[in-house]
Amino acid sequence: MCYPTDGVNKGISGAAFDRDVPLSDVFTAWVSGAKGIPSSSTSRARDLRSITVGAGFGSTVGSLLGTSIALAAILGMAGYFAGVVQAPMTAFVIILEMTGDHQAVIPIVAVSMIGYMISRILSREPLYHGLSRAFIAASIRARRPAEKEPESTRT
Secondary structure, three states: OOOOOOHHHHHOOOOHHHHHHHHHHHHHHHHHHHOOOOOOOHHHHHHHHHHHHHEEEEEEEHHHOOOOOOOOOOEEEEHHHHHHHOOHHHHHHHHHHHHOOOHHHHEEEEHHHHHHHHHHHHHHOOHHHHHOOOOOOOHHHHHHHHOOOOHHOOO
């Protein structure tokens, strides 16, 4: 069985990624996003999958270019995660704390900003804002009938 953290650990250690790991993570991230429920457990799972997909893409690009797979995985995680959450500083801090690679601070910041800018070009609204808007609208619609009781039932 493959867990999302397996991909991150492989990428950071410099091991090559299995080809099916990033594809399965992209699929599970898409399915969990299609649910449209921004609960904390779903959000954490989506964040971890985003980091894993970024590590997969980064390590794949690093192995194709013949550079350090570990550094490429870290940069892929930072860029992809910053693009998904549209919060480059948050992505930078999380990836830096998670990997402990303090020698790559400048590249991680740069890639986080690039991922954020590309994401803003593609979608003006951050992912969690859109998800919360749908969730709040559904809860308001569900609450309205309960507030409008018929006058005949009141005593």
